[in-house]
Amino acid sequence: MEKAEEKVDWYKLSLKLHRFYAGKMETMPKVPVRSLEDFAIWYTPGVAEPSRAIASDPDESFELTSRWNTIAVVSDGTRVLGLGRIGPEAAYPVMEGKALIFKYLGGVDAVPLVHRVRDLEGWISLLKAIEPSFGGINLEDIESPKCFALLDRAREELEIPVWHDDQQGTAAATLAGLINAFKLVGKDMAKSRIVLFGAGAANIALYRLLKVWGVPPGNIVVIDSKGVLHPHRDDIDKLMINNPWKYRIALETGGGWLRAGDGIEKALEGADALVAASRPGPGVIKKEWVAKMAKDAIVFAEANPVPEIWPWEAKEAGARIVATGRSDLPNQVNNSLVFPAVFRGVLDVRAKTITDEMAIEAAVEIARYAEERGLSEDYIIPKMEEWHLYPRVAAAVAVKAVEQGVARKTTTYKEELERAEEIIRRSREKHDLMWEKGLIERPPEDHS
Template sequence: MDIFEKSLQMHYELNGKIEVVSRTNIETSEDLSLAYSPGVAEPCRAIAANYEESFKLTRRSNLVAVVTNGTAVLGLGDIGPAAAMPVMEGKCALFKRFADVDAFPICVDSKDIDEIVETIALISKSFGGINLEDIGAPACFEIEAKLKEKCDIPIFHDDQHGTAIVTAAALINAIKLTGKEMGKLKIVINGAGAAGMAIAKLLMQMNFGEIIMVDRQGILCDNDRSLESTKYEMAKLTNPNKLTGSLADALKGADVLLGVSAPNCVSKEMVASMNEGIVFAMANPVPEIMPEDAIEAGAKIVGTGRSDYPNQINNVLAFPGIFKGALSVRAIEITDLMKEKAAYAIASLISEEDLKPDHIVVSALDHRVADAVAEAVSACAVEEGIARV
């Protein structure tokens, strides 16, 4: 059997990858009275008197909602909320495995932005954080922004920010290895959806260099007033030389290609036209160009989103530690600076001696990652004055 058949069989056998486990034993009548009626009335009264006690007296201090509407599921597109459930369960399992954070899947059957926002906001008092997942662009941008206004807990769209953080971490180390200069890179991002937009914003914030974004129609340029609003706003912030044309035109002389787009859309000729390029072809399951082809064409460092090639750029390096850190100090939000600190924390886990073209980012299974990210995030929250403990 291939990996898809094996996974399907495992899911049938397990009948779901997560379960709720009680943290207290209920064996006697006193146990029952403490965990439920009448004793439970006292923590209820304590919370009614002081809302902040809800984080101390319930599991919400370590509980994240993983929320989707199933409109942009990893490589599958708009398959709906029910079909997205296996991915959400998987995400919850990763939260527990890598950060000991409890997470619960919430699949919302709506494409109406305000309805989704209202639904999540209304249930937010059950959780310490909200991880948005697999929600299509541009709706995901508006949903995240509105939830940040409504909720007093961290809101984090992992497809955007998790991808951006790990990409930045890998790029930090790739720059060290190639001798390219931070701040002077020509970076082409192929794909102007949620991930591409977030990557561009974080790399600009961290001053990596010039950013050029490309979508299916070509290079984003603010001379093109027909662009959808979020793309037009990004075009105003990127492409300072106002290049026009195709992906091939953008890649001539480029230092970096970051692909968050579609399979097999980058040719060897495009890679050969780059300036000893760093190529992160992150489309899943089939990348923009296969790693062996990119290397043959002259790429110096290659990364993908796949686990069967070196340099896997995987969101699991970011989101468990991000939430572990934010929850540990009861942060009210996850800020841009926290994302930057997380990227540097991930990059720092590979020493100068261990840095190699096929080893610029740590394994998703590296036990150090979540704690390193959590420490950076929690310290940053305290520094920024957004920690509540």
């Protein structure tokens, strides 16, 4: 077990460096200020003309301002990482970290926006109120089931893409891994039995993507803390009112091949794949259960910081492919592969939304990228360091947006690939140059 333990005390180091830098992001000009006279261009009186242009055509705000490349990372701090309801101020460092990844990996300018609104209607008014400032919204760390209603409503009512990373990001990364895992074991995902353990944001979104992908609902079993989601479950009518998303899954899947009252152990008998997104392990998923799965079983144990079952335990029990959420283990299912690229793509074509088909397209492109590099049991999904992945995914998503008629601008795969590559490269180069020049301060003890 020790082999996966961290050597560095990330918590201690992180607090120290957060105190030293006092924030991870700042705003920077992107236009020349050759003399103070230039302010007559960038500000009054000149700026009145772009304002007039936008007043007569609000879509011009995407062309004449930074709106096209700026998104908000919005959270109420009700479900932050594994920490729970720690409040908006405490959520800020997480949102700022997300903004850093958006910028470095996707060239996307992201603004952390934490707030005190808790109720759904208030949330919707807030998002609609800030919509004119942004080209997109990334929702983050919001409690379930509020997050489902929020995403559904926001997608309906806003004219810019709204993405909830804990749902769509995790689901798309998982789908990418599953596509390649099934390829490797030579099974057809649409004809396989798939068990989703945990019915929170990630797995409920994954269920939806699997359905759109073509897996019949009856081949999927979803299990929450009370057992399989099943139409004959005692609390099914209560679910209809309190968690209609789980309720619909129960009705659509019919409980898969199980009976009401069955649990995870029964569900895994003969199952081809397990995706656990539940609570930190180890020991949440037992070896004996994995041993009852079908031949060449696929096990994704995504809880952090400790997966529901350690990969070596799953393998000893007969699993052939294992993925986790950890960067120090093979096959990391990592949202960071998805969200910077998805937003790069949708921002570049001024998309109005991100459809499930676009999320699936991102997953397919990520899977294809890994496949081109040679799949193996320890490489079913690319790593964050493979930065050429991001423009590829951006291009795939952008083209899909155009195809589906949700983009304000048209593009081709090649054109977006080049554009995204250029934007992302420039973003990284700016950072690297500031680091080399000492404009990004050296930390007290250099850990670079």
